[in-house]
Amino acid sequence: MQFGLLGTGFQLFGYEEKLQSNPLQHLFEVYVQVNKEAADDKSVAKAAQEFFQRLELGDVQALSLWQKFRDLSIEEYIRVYKRLGVYFDEYSGESFYREKSQEVLKLLESKGLLLKTIKGTAVVDLSGNGDPSSICTVMRSDGTSLYATRDLAAAIDRMDKYNFDTMIYVTDKGQKKHFQQVFQMLKIMGYDWAERCQHVPFGVVQGMKTRRGDVTFLEDVLNEIQLRMLQNMASIKTTKELKNPQETAERVGLAALIIQDFKGLLLSDYKFSWDRVFQSRGDTGVFLQYTHARLHRDHQVCFCLSKWLLAFLLPSRVNSPVAAFCL
Numbered sequence: 001m002q003f004g005l006l007g008t009g010f011q012l013f014g015y016e017e018k019l020q021s022n023p024l025q026h027l028f029e030v031y032v033q034v035n036k037e038a039a040d041d042k043s044v045a046k047a048a049q050e051f052f053q054r055l056e057l058g059d060v061q062a063l064s065l066w067q068k069f070r071d072l073s074i075e076e077y078i079r080v081y082k083r084l085g086v087y088f089d090e091y092s093g094e095s096f097y098r099e100k101s102q103e104v105l106k107l108l109e110s111k112g113l114l115l116k117t118i119k120g121t122a123v124v125d126l127s128g129n130g131d132p133s134s135i136c137t138v139m140r141s142d143g144t145s146l147y148a149t150r151d152l153a154a155a156i157d158r159m160d161k162y163n164f165d166t167m168i169y170v171t172d173k174g175q176k177k178h179f180q181q182v183f184q185m186l187k188i189m190g191y192d193w194a195e196r197c198q199h200v201p202f203g204v205v206q207g208m209k210t211r212r213g214d215v216t217f218l219e220d221v222l223n224e225i226q227l228r229m230l231q232n233m234a235s236i237k238t239t240k241e242l243k244n245p246q247e248t249a250e251r252v253g254l255a256a257l258i259i260q261d262f263k264g265l266l267l268s269d270y271k272f273s274w275d276r277v278f279q280s281r282g283d284t285g286v287f288l289q290y291t292h293a294r295l296h297r298d299h300q301v302c303f304c305l306s307k308w309l310l311a312f313l314l315p316s317r318v319n320s321p322v323a324a325f326c327l
Helices: 002-013 016-021 023-040 042-056 060-083 100-110 147-162 173-188 192-196 218-235 245-262 285-297 299-312 321-326
Strands: 122-125 135-139 167-172 197-202
Touching: 002 023, 002 042, 002 060, 016 023, 023 042, 023 060, 042 060, 060 218, 100 122, 100 135, 100 147, 135 147, 147 167, 147 173, 167 173, 173 192, 173 197, 192 197, 218 245, 245 285
Parallel strands: 167 197
Antiparallel strands: 122 135
16 A cells, blocks of 8 residues: 555656656655645645556556666665675565455465455454454455555465565564464465464664655765765874775774674664764774774784683683673
8 A cells, every 4th residue: 555655646746857866865855745645635645545456456557667776676676785895685565465465365265264244344353253363364455455464475485485484573562463363374274384474573773764754864874974084084193094994994893883783682672873873982883893803913812712702602601691702
């Protein structure tokens, strides 16, 4: 449905030139604008719903626009992820499974699991006794699929394709119930391998709301970090002349960003703070890089530290947090 909004928004407010020059930024601007319009104008919301319905039915124009947005987005993802040293073998989201989601609905119906409501939607009762908290909607009243329907189709297809030992979904903790229901539905559909599916949830960066436009783009963060690191390096008199100061600034900046993100508990939310990223003392990425450089410079310190580590890492202590960090 969100793509229905984006597709409608681009038809109303989009510019091809801006899309080609900065795809993610322009699509984001369009998305924010159309959400504001849809909140005040029911005709825009209706147009978005109709656009999504056309997409589900295989309308050539709607599919073409979706494919264009997807291709441009993935090009941007690959470019930005490369700066982080992150690479993916395949980009394949649940949106791929538009057609196969209809097969899932037929399968649910054949097993007697699909229930029609007064409103015309189709649901699955995971409790078996009508518990409202265990009802999962799998089809809208207009016949279009939902996130859960496409995730069911995606899971079945991935098992057929990869015959996986384990399939791990890494998403924010707000989707915990969604995946619990998806895994449960797979199980009652007769797929024993549903037990091999696992959800790994994580906390979110607080204060960012895509639909309101309150976000900070990762690439902007990476660029700002590199710029500030270059400025810091230039202002310190002891900084040696480097062959590629931009690359050094990028690496130190990335460490600062990653350490800030990893230092808290996985499920904890946190507010993004520029000041915390650039702190040079304490448990920060900048100080970690500084310490690493000092250890490389002073071989005697490295030797002493190695002897200390060997004495410290006894079998009874090897599972301690400090030992794990040192390893």
